[in-house]
Amino acid sequence: TNELIVKIVSNNSEPVAVDLKINSKKTPMQEALKIVLASDDLSAMNSLADPAHIAPEEEQIRISGKNHKLELDPYSFTILKIQLN
Secondary structure, three states: OOEEEEEEEEOOOOOEEEEEEOOOOOOEEEEEEEEEEEOOOOOOOOOOOOOOOOOOEEEEEEOOOOEEEEEEOOOEEEEEEEEEO
8 A cells, every 4th residue: 555554652741742754666645644541540441431541643744854753642552553655
């Protein structure tokens, strides 16, 4: 496919700066989908009463070429879906 999927876990209690370097013959498009699952409360969980207490948040982000700076939320799981040309 023409999609690069990057999965990153942060177990740090503070935000973490990441340099993402895409090593591909294909060029990334200028926008990507960022999906983040995070919570400050490490014991938080979903329940029948509150099934969306912890839910992924999606946003479109700008990608600047093959090198991109990204900040990871504390205690998070991040997925980037990057379309390639």
